[in-house]
Amino acid sequence: MQAFLILSALFVLLFSGIPVGLTLTAMGTVLFLLKGIPLAGIPEEFLGSFNSFILLAVPIFLLTSNILLRAGVAKDLFDAVQRWVGDIRGGVAVSTIISCGIFAAISGSSVAVAAMIGTVAIPEMTRRGYDPRFVMGTLAAGATLGILIPPSIPLIVYASVTEQSTASMFLAGVGPGILLIIAFLVYCVVKSYLGGAPSTNDADKSSGSLLRTSLKAFPTIAIAFTMIGGIYAGVFTPTESAAVGLVMTLIYVMAFRRSLGLAELHNALFTAGATTANLLLIIGGANVFGKAILLYRIPFEISIWISENIATAGIFILVVVVLLLVLGLFLEGIAMILIVLPVLLPSLSSHGIDPIWFGIFFVIMIELALITPPVGMNLFVIQSVAKADLSEVIYGVIPYALIMIGLVALIYFFPQIVLYIPFARY
Numbered sequence: 001m002q003a004f005l006i007l008s009a010l011f012v013l014l015f016s017g018i019p020v021g022l023t024l025t026a027m028g029t030v031l032f033l034l035k036g037i038p039l040a041g042i043p044e045e046f047l048g049s050f051n052s053f054i055l056l057a058v059p060i061f062l063l064t065s066n067i068l069l070r071a072g073v074a075k076d077l078f079d080a081v082q083r084w085v086g087d088i089r090g091g092v093a094v095s096t097i098i099s100c101g102i103f104a105a106i107s108g109s110s111v112a113v114a115a116m117i118g119t120v121a122i123p124e125m126t127r128r129g130y131d132p133r134f135v136m137g138t139l140a141a142g143a144t145l146g147i148l149i150p151p152s153i154p155l156i157v158y159a160s161v162t163e164q165s166t167a168s169m170f171l172a173g174v175g176p177g178i179l180l181i182i183a184f185l186v187y188c189v190v191k192s193y194l195g196g197a198p199s200t201n202d203a204d205k206s207s208g209s210l211l212r213t214s215l216k217a218f219p220t221i222a223i224a225f226t227m228i229g230g231i232y233a234g235v236f237t238p239t240e241s242a243a244v245g246l247v248m249t250l251i252y253v254m255a256f257r258r259s260l261g262l263a264e265l266h267n268a269l270f271t272a273g274a275t276t277a278n279l280l281l282i283i284g285g286a287n288v289f290g291k292a293i294l295l296y297r298i299p300f301e302i303s304i305w306i307s308e309n310i311a312t313a314g315i316f317i318l319v320v321v322v323l324l325l326v327l328g329l330f331l332e333g334i335a336m337i338l339i340v341l342p343v344l345l346p347s348l349s350s351h352g353i354d355p356i357w358f359g360i361f362f363v364i365m366i367e368l369a370l371i372t373p374p375v376g377m378n379l380f381v382i383q384s385v386a387k388a389d390l391s392e393v394i395y396g397v398i399p400y401a402l403i404m405i406g407l408v409a410l411i412y413f414f415p416q417i418v419l420y421i422p423f424a425r426y
Contacts, residue, residue: 002296002298006027006031006293006296006298007298009027010023010024010027010289010339013026013027014331014335019281020282020285020331020332020335021278021281021282021284021285022281022285023285024282024285024286024288024289024338024339025046025281025284025285025288025289027289027292028042028285028288028289028290028291028292029042029288029292031289031292031293031295031296032288032292032295035292035295035296037295042288045287045288045291046284046285046287046288047284048287049283049284049286049287050280050283050284052160053237053239054156054159054160054166054238054239055156055157055160055280055283056239056242057151057156057166057238057239057241057242058153058156058157058276058279059272059273059276060239060242060243060245060246061107061108061109061151061153061156061242061245062108062109062112062153062272062275062276063246063268063269063272064106064107064108064242064245064246064249065106065107065108065109065112065113065116065272066112066267066268066269066271066272067246067249067250067253067260067265067268068103068106068107068112068116068249068253069112069115069116069268070260070264070265070267070268071253071257071259071260071264072259073116073220073252073253073257073259074099074103074116074117074119074120075120076213076216076217076220077099077102077103077217077220077221078095078096078099078117078120078121078124079213079216079217080213080214080216080217081095081098081099081102081217082095082124083209083210083213083214084210084214085098088189089189089192089193089197089199090188090189090191090192090193090196090197092121092124092125092128092130092197093125093130093134093135093138093188093191093192093196093197094185094188094189095121096117096121096125096138096139096142097138097142097145097181097184097185097188098181098185099117099120099121099142100113100117100139100142100143100145100146101142101145101149101177101181102220102221102224103116103117103146103220103224104145104146104147104148104149104152104177105149105150105151105224105225105227105228106151106220106223106224106227106245106249107146108146108147108150108151108152108153108156108242109146109147109153110143110144110145110146110147110367110370110377110378111143111146111377111378111381112146113142113143113145113146114139114140114143114146114378114381114382114385115381115385117139117142117143118139118143118381118382118385118386119385121135121138121139122135122136122139122382122385122386125138126386128197128198129197129198130196130197130198131195131196131197132388132392132396133392133393133395133396134191134196134197134396135386135396136382136383136386136388136392136393136396136397137393137395137396137397137398137399137400138184138188138396138400139382139385139386140370140371140376140378140379140381140382140393140396140397140400141184141371141378141397141400141401141403141404142184143370143378143381143382144367144370144371144378144404145177145180145181147333147363147366147367147370148173148176148177148180148360148363148364148367149173149174149177149181150169150170150171150173150174150177150228150231150238151170151227151228151231151238151241151242151245152169152170152173152363153279153334154333154334154337154362154363154366155169155170155173155359155363156169156238157283157334157337157338158337158341158359158362158363159359161337161338161341161342162341162345162355162359164355164356164359165422166237166238166239167231167234167237167238167422168356168422169356169359169360169422170228170231170238171231171232171421171422172356172357172359172360172418172419172421172422173360173363174228174421175417175418175420175421176360176364176407176411176417176418179407179410179417180403180404180407183403183406183407184400184403187399187400187403191399219248219252219256219257220252222248223245223248223249223252226244226245226248227241227242227244227245228241230244279334282334282335282338283334283338286335286338286339286342289339290338290342293342293343298343299342299343299345299346300346302343302344302346302347303346303347303350306347306350307347307350310351312351313351313352313353314412316347316351316353317353317361317412320344320361320365321365321408323340324336324340324362324365324366324368324369325365325368325369325372327339327340327369328365328366328368328369328372328376329369329372329373331369332369332377333363333366333369333370336362336365336366336369337362337366341362354415354419356418356419356422357411357415357418357419360411360418361408361411361412361418364404364407364408364411365408367404368401368404368405371397371400371401372401373390373394378397379393379394379397
């Protein structure tokens with residue numbers, strides 16, 4: 001009963017519109033007071049949650065994605081991919097998914113990928129006569145690859161909370177990420193032949209154009225492969241990979257491409273700093289709230305209830321799917337990880353669920369949350385970029401949401417899709 005009242009109060013505050021970080025901090029503080037525990041330790045708990053080498057990668061990835069957004073790099077990559085696949089019916093949609101996958105390997109942010117590729121791909125697809133719902137759905141769903149394909153900010157936060165290796169989490173996302181890209185591409189081609197795309201295209205496939213556009217896109221692809229390849233080869237940690245990617249990006253856009261001035265760099269720094277501050281407020285508040293609910297034994301009570309009432313891992317995963325789908329309607333991804341994960345973690349071992357596998361499963365469910373109304377962030381980013389009706393974006397993402405649910409089922413029955421690469425590395 002006590003656990004029910006505390007969690008009910010938490011969700012009432014969250015759904016009332018109070019910022020997540022403030023809600024968690026306030027709830028944790030009140031729970032400490034009710035237990036008669038001095039509040040002097042709360043600032044230490046709050047600030048101590050930031051003292052992590054793993055979390056240092058978060059502001060670096062955010063800064064990199066903001067620099068790429070303001071430097072206009074997306075058009076070079078999109079044009080190059082389009083030249084290579086332009087002869088395929090629906091080639092612009094295919095180019096969009098591939099470009100989202102490549103930028104996902106640099107930025108780690110779904111919203112950043114949506115903004116970067118959306119500003120280039122939406123006008124191009126609209127000009128060529130693509131079905132508007134197909135256009136919006138492809139962009140909104142393709143951008144979710146930003147938090148599954150490494151590097152990924154939610155995977156960094158998950159690794160920090162569960163004390164798993166960030167490199168292992170990143171590598172575990174490679175297999176499902178590639179599989180999801182392939183599934184999206186297949187759907188794009190099939191949908192195009194069913195009327196989603198025009199039967200003709202005007203892509204320039206001359207050898208000169210191919211060479212020129214490919215050379216323009218090469219630095220972006222090189223940055224992505226350097227970051228992922230360096231992690232896989234053990235040359236640098238994920239945090240060092242983020243720093244390497246940032247330095248390479250700055251050199252490329254300021255020294256070679258010369259598309260980023262000091263004013264744009266200042267704006268990128270300010271935006272990345274503001275977003276980082278918001279994330280750290282959530283992380284600090286979640287740490288205070290997490291320590292408070294330990295005093296009330298809520299995670300242990302829920303774990304005991306789960307072990308006594310949920311007999312199999314399959315039913316447990318099904319319950320978590322429903323829980324995350326519901327919470328995803330109202331909460332953003334990082335908040336879902338920080339609120340739900342500490343409660344569910346004790347139950348993983350009793351059901352024989354690998355925490356690395358569970359992290360990838362969790363992130364796929366967060367991807368679904370990003371494209372489900374009423375607060376799916378990608379829906380609003382694409383609506384803003386395209387100046388379209390929100391209902392068109394929602395209808396467009398339904399097939400992609402079903403594909404993601406299918407991927408969840410696939411990795412459940414074939415967990416090696418997730419676990420083979422990280423375990424093969426060691």
